[in-house]
Amino acid sequence: MKPIIAPSILAADFGNLQRDCEMVNASAAEWFHIDVMDGVFVPNISYGMPVISAIHTHAKKPLDVHLMIVQPERYIKEFKACGAAILTVHYEASTHLHRTFQAIKAEGMKAGVALNPHTPVSVLEDIAADADLILIMSVNPGFGGQKFIENTYKKVAQTKELVLRTNSKAIIEVDGGVTSANAKQLIDAGAQALVAGSFVFSAKDPIATISELRG
Numbered sequence: 001m002k003p004i005i006a007p008s009i010l011a012a013d014f015g016n017l018q019r020d021c022e023m024v025n026a027s028a029a030e031w032f033h034i035d036v037m038d039g040v041f042v043p044n045i046s047y048g049m050p051v052i053s054a055i056h057t058h059a060k061k062p063l064d065v066h067l068m069i070v071q072p073e074r075y076i077k078e079f080k081a082c083g084a085a086i087l088t089v090h091y092e093a094s095t096h097l098h099r100t101f102q103a104i105k106a107e108g109m110k111a112g113v114a115l116n117p118h119t120p121v122s123v124l125e126d127i128a129a130d131a132d133l134i135l136i137m138s139v140n141p142g143f144g145g146q147k148f149i150e151n152t153y154k155k156v157a158q159t160k161e162l163v164l165r166t167n168s169k170a171i172i173e174v175d176g177g178v179t180s181a182n183a184k185q186l187i188d189a190g191a192q193a194l195v196a197g198s199f200v201f202s203a204k205d206p207i208a209t210i211s212e213l214r215g
């Protein structure tokens with residue numbers, strides 16, 4: 001099966017958001033990846049609901065929203081209202097993750113959990129079966145254009161084992177430093193969705209680059 005490609009809009013040209021959304025619409029990408037950063041959970045601030053609403057106006061594909069914010073449970077209804085289809089929160093940022101998942105699903109969205117590079121996959125043992133998506137961070141969250149962390153392959157394989165063992169339906173997604181140099185090895189390890197920001201948007205031909213990532 002070909003992987004889901006989710007171009008990260010963080011690397012788009014914000015002065016030409018409509019143009020870049022239309023590029024993703026015309027490409028083989030399945031999702032738009034939307035990074036929300038609060039300057040507290042991560043040392044950077046990206047964008048919030050008004051910008052996501054604008055992306056949603058032009059996007060013809062689901063919005064895969066990755067919250068890098070503390071206490072993400074405060075804003076679940078707001079992210080639904082601006083167009084999120086998948087809402088992913090960090091394990092490290094949500095004290096009552098099971099309750100957060102229930103609230104996300106009650107709004108009709110898919111619920112995802114993200115793990116920082118230092119967080120072991122084993123912490124998901126009792127929540128994996130409830131997850132629609134598990135996002136393995138392959139860089140420390142906060143910035144695009146960082147170097148891929150090699151330990152990710154092992155974590156993806158461990159996540160696949162956990163998903164199979166717990167009868168979870170979760171999609172395994174990898175985010176950070178993804179390029180055509182590591183995509184195949186990630187897919188072979190069990191990744192089903194790949195986020196790519198700078199590799200796609202800095203390419204001469206982003207549409208061809210998205211197809212190349214799909215393999």
Ligand code: DX5
Nearest residue numbers: 008141142144145177197198
């Ligand atoms: C990092 C974000 C990523 C980022 C990926 O904190 O979660 O989604 O946009 O960008 P690249 O592909 O450039 O590493």
Ligand code: ZN
Nearest residue numbers: 035066175195
């Ligand atoms: Zn992300």
